[in-house]
Structure formats: structure tokens, C-alpha cells
Amino acid sequence: MFQMEKLKEKNIAHQKQKNTPELDLMHQANQLIFNYTPVNSSSIFDICDINGTVLLTGKVDASGVTSVPTDFLPKDNYCLCIIDGETLLKHPVEIT
16 A cells, blocks of 8 residues: 555656646546546557556547446556557556
């Protein structure tokens, strides 16, 4: 748990430094839901394990709310990456 808090603090500090939008997300009922309105119509997301292996790739919903099933993922720490044109957002995710 301590490691996840450190990652979250580092992510927030990086976002403030780079002036990138903050990512709002929650994990509920085997769904990862994140709020992010893409600028680019071909924006995608990746869910990666702690070694950087991409486990899932999908399209970011243009509505600004993207829901991703996580029932196939074991309980662990992951990284959600959003690629939106030249913008790359990374956010730690804990599946419990």
C-alpha cells in the first residue's frame, strides 16, 4: 500500500509539473472507470503490469467516461496509460 501511495504522489507531482490534466478514476465491481475527455479522436489506453507488459489496449471513449472490464486481472498493482496525440498520461491502479 505504501508503494501505491508513493506512485500516486509522484504521478500528481509530475502532472502539475508538466501541466497535464489530472486523471479521475475508480475501480468498482470488476470495472475500471476513468474520466478523461480526449483531444484526439484516436486516443487509446493501455493497462500494463509493473514490468511494463501491456495486458489490455482499448479506445478512450469520446464521451469522457471510459469503462474497462478488469475481471480477468488478478489482484495486483497496474499502470493505466492514456495516449492522446502527443500527451501521455500514466496513473497507478490497484486492483483489489
